[in-house]
Amino acid sequence: MLWWQAILLKLLNTLPKYLCDMEMIAVQERIPCLDLKGQHQQIKREVFEAFEKVYENTAFSGGPFVEEFEQGFAAFCGTKYAVGVNNGTSALHLAMLALGIGPGDEVIVPANTFIATAWGVSYTGATPVFVDCTSDTWQLDTTKIEDKITSNTKAIVGVHLYGQPFNIEAVAAVCKKYKLFMLEDGAQAQGARYKGIPVGGFGEMACFSFYPGKNLGACGEAGGVTTNNEAYYKHLLSLRNHGSVVRYYHNEVGYNMRMGGLESASLNVKLKYITAWNNRRRAIAKQYQQQITSPKIQLQVQPDWVESVYHLFVVTTADRDGLLKYLNEKSIFPGLHYPVPCHLQKAYAHLGYKEGDCPNAEYLANHCLSLPMYAELKDEDVAYVIETLNRY
Numbered sequence: 001m002l003w004w005q006a007i008l009l010k011l012l013n014t015l016p017k018y019l020c021d022m023e024m025i026a027v028q029e030r031i032p033c034l035d036l037k038g039q040h041q042q043i044k045r046e047v048f049e050a051f052e053k054v055y056e057n058t059a060f061s062g063g064p065f066v067e068e069f070e071q072g073f074a075a076f077c078g079t080k081y082a083v084g085v086n087n088g089t090s091a092l093h094l095a096m097l098a099l100g101i102g103p104g105d106e107v108i109v110p111a112n113t114f115i116a117t118a119w120g121v122s123y124t125g126a127t128p129v130f131v132d133c134t135s136d137t138w139q140l141d142t143t144k145i146e147d148k149i150t151s152n153t154k155a156i157v158g159v160h161l162y163g164q165p166f167n168i169e170a171v172a173a174v175c176k177k178y179k180l181f182m183l184e185d186g187a188q189a190q191g192a193r194y195k196g197i198p199v200g201g202f203g204e205m206a207c208f209s210f211y212p213g214k215n216l217g218a219c220g221e222a223g224g225v226t227t228n229n230e231a232y233y234k235h236l237l238s239l240r241n242h243g244s245v246v247r248y249y250h251n252e253v254g255y256n257m258r259m260g261g262l263e264s265a266s267l268n269v270k271l272k273y274i275t276a277w278n279n280r281r282r283a284i285a286k287q288y289q290q291q292i293t294s295p296k297i298q299l300q301v302q303p304d305w306v307e308s309v310y311h312l313f314v315v316t317t318a319d320r321d322g323l324l325k326y327l328n329e330k331s332i333f334p335g336l337h338y339p340v341p342c343h344l345q346k347a348y349a350h351l352g353y354k355e356g357d358c359p360n361a362e363y364l365a366n367h368c369l370s371l372p373m374y375a376e377l378k379d380e381d382v383a384y385v386i387e388t389l390n391r392y
């Protein structure tokens with residue numbers, strides 16, 4: 001064989017590998033933390049038909065489609081009532097008002113949550129009191145609550161963060177002991193179960209967000225409150241509608257926080273699919289849990305009695321920036337939930353918290369990242385994320 005023939009042969013031999021690598025690059029092109037396009041393409045026709053009905057009925061604010069969603073969502077959560085509102089932050093605000101919480105009151109809130117959990121408290125004039133999370137489940141550390149209870153404490157908000165139910169029985173026990181209200185923030189956890197029971201009916205009320213990126217997300221902004229208590233239910237209906245039950249008669253200062261018709265119509269369609277979508281998220285999470293073997297990556301600990309819906313799949317690692325850079329180079333783009341814990345946010349500087357007050361929440365903020373997680377994530381992408389992490 002001539003020298004140039006040998007070189008040509010070698011080149012030809014490496015071509016399949018090169019093409020294969022190109023294929024990997026094509027797959028790798030973009031694996032984001034969340035991609036809403038796949039879901040919305042799948043159900044586009046159904047959602048547009050639902051929008052058309054809203055349009056024909058001019059039922060743009062409140063109305064029959066919102067009522068349909070309220071009944072469907074209450075059934076989904078196994079609660080007597082659900083009240084649709086304009087977003088999850090309003091749901092928290094109205095739930096606080098329905099409990100009668102206001103200036104001078106204190107409400108226990110996890111330091112490790114999205115800030116809106118605390119906004120609901122602050123909007124009423126009450127003060128959020130932040131409690132650290134545990135170092136393994138990353139949920140409210142129930143052993144640290146009692147130290148924070150004062151004569152002004154009125155309620156505890158537990159958050160089913162990342163889609164994983166918090167330790168409901170332990171929080172309920174503290175509430176019972178000190179005669180406090182318990183609220184669930186289920187914004188990230190539609191369909192999650194605690195000891196086999198869906199979240200949403202454990203506290204006085206549970207607050208949900210249907211922000212587009214949530215497991216059950218509207219085509220627009222939306223939220224809701226579930227409850228088994230008729231008095232709270234009726235009060236919420238009034239509060240969200242200018243403090244009015246009979247039109248133009250206002251019994252109290254109320255709010256315009258109604259759910260939109262188009263949003264509710266999209267939710268009515270999605271409610272049919274949410275269980276299948278949650279199951280797909282569970283299957284992806286199982287692969288992550290079973291196959292991520294890198295000692296550099298720590299996963300969230302899950303007690304046996306919780307069934308998460310994996311709104312987020314959060315992991316921690318010592319050198320978060322290093323891992324992010326490495327993953328980005330491999331075309332994987334994790335999210336970051338959340339970079340600053342609530343007690344250290346500037347908005348709450350006046351409360352006087354300092355670094356070290358909630359060490360586990362602070363550790364998470366500095367070391368967490370959220371792996372790609374959405375129902376439409378392809379099996380080969382999941383495998384690629386796992387393989388890439390294990391090679392780190």
Ligand SMILES: Cc1ncc(COP(=O)(O)O)c(C=O)c1O
Nearest residue numbers: 087088089114116117187209211
């Ligand atoms: C834990 C938690 N609580 C409350 C909210 C607020 O919901 P929304 O964005 O619909 O106001 C969110 C949404 O991001 C959340 O994740």
